Amino acid sequence: MSQNIFLRSDTVRPSTRWLDAFPEGICCEQRVLGGKARPGDVIWVDTAHARWSDLIGALMQALPACHLAVVSMAPDSAEAVVAFDRGARAYCHAMAVPSVFWDVELVVRHGGLWIGPELMTRVVGAAGRALASPEDASLPLLSEREAEVAREVANGLSNKEIAVKLGITERTVKAHLGAVFEKLGVRDRLQLVLRLSEHGEISQSVN
Numbered sequence: 001m002s003q004n005i006f007l008r009s010d011t012v013r014p015s016t017r018w019l020d021a022f023p024e025g026i027c028c029e030q031r032v033l034g035g036k037a038r039p040g041d042v043i044w045v046d047t048a049h050a051r052w053s054d055l056i057g058a059l060m061q062a063l064p065a066c067h068l069a070v071v072s073m074a075p076d077s078a079e080a081v082v083a084f085d086r087g088a089r090a091y092c093h094a095m096a097v098p099s100v101f102w103d104v105e106l107v108v109r110h111g112g113l114w115i116g117p118e119l120m121t122r123v124v125g126a127a128g129r130a131l132a133s134p135e136d137a138s139l140p141l142l143s144e145r146e147a148e149v150a151r152e153v154a155n156g157l158s159n160k161e162i163a164v165k166l167g168i169t170e171r172t173v174k175a176h177l178g179a180v181f182e183k184l185g186v187r188d189r190l191q192l193v194l195r196l197s198e199h200g201e202i203s204q205s206v207n
Contacts, residue, residue, distance in 0.1 A: 002040040004105060007033065007055075012048045018071075021098035022105075030055070039065035042105055046094060047072040053082050060087040067108040071096075080115060081194045090114035113190060142183060149176040154193050 004025040006014040014027060028036055037043060043066050049055055056068055069090035070083040080091045089108040092100060093116075100116070107114045142150065145166075152162040159177070163170040186192045 002042070002109065003036075003038065004042050004044065005033065005037060006044045007046070007049070007059075009049060012046050014044070014046075015071075015095050017095055017098055018044070018101060021101035033059075034062060037063050037066050040067070040109070042067045042069055042108055044069045044071060045088075046070075047079060047083075048094075053086050056083065056086040056088055069104055069108060069114070075116075077194065084113070084115075084191070084194060092116050115190070142180060146176050146180050146183070149173055150180050150192065150196065153177065153180075153189055154196060 004022040006018060006025060006027045007030060008014065008027045009029060014025075019025065026036060033043070041063075043059060043063065045052060045056055045059070045068060047070060052070075056070065059066070059068060067090075068088045069092070070088045071092055071094040072079060073094045075091065075093050083091045090104045090113065092104055092114060096104075096116075104114045148166060149162055152165060157165065159170050159173045163173045166173070180192065181187065184192060184195050186195050
């Protein structure tokens with residue numbers, strides 16, 4: 001049976017809500033993790049760890065058959081970008097209620113990604129702000145039509161819905177989206193929204 005393992009240190013401990021969610025969960029330091037983790041386990045890493053992003057990369061190499069979930073006391077989209085780029089399968093608040101932790105566990109064990117509705121709302125909003133400023137040098141160059149397609153993806157529309165809204169064929173939408181993926185260096189819609197959010201937060205840093 002797979003386990004939930006929280007990576008602790010002298011200064012980093014799981015929240016009481018995580019402990020409530022996983023009363024049988026294991027808390028251990030990195031030096032003994034290799035002897036406890038099994039394929040399919042979910043390993044929870046708090047961003048309070050020093051150099052937490054490097055830690056995720058090291059765990060991905062050492063324990064590729066495990067799932068990594070990142071928790072943060074102050075979740076934000078830029079941090080989420082780093083977590084997912086390093087290989088994490090989930091990113092959520094360290095003080096989430098137990099039911100959210102259960103949902104996260106279920107999603108990652110089935111091969112999905114968990115970003116959470118609250119953070120996704122902020123990510124989509126940041127992406128919209130970024131695309132609303134085409135002159136912003138922090139954004140890779142997109143054509144006007146590519147930016148329109150990317151904006152509608154960030155709004156949650158399907159290719160078919162985008163085609164109807166923009167008055168173009170679904171094949172054309174796919175072509176534009178392929179160009180957007182290539183220019184921004186992303187593989188799917190979630191990565192697209194996260195990447196646009198990253199640029200959006202840079203361009204909106206005065207707020």
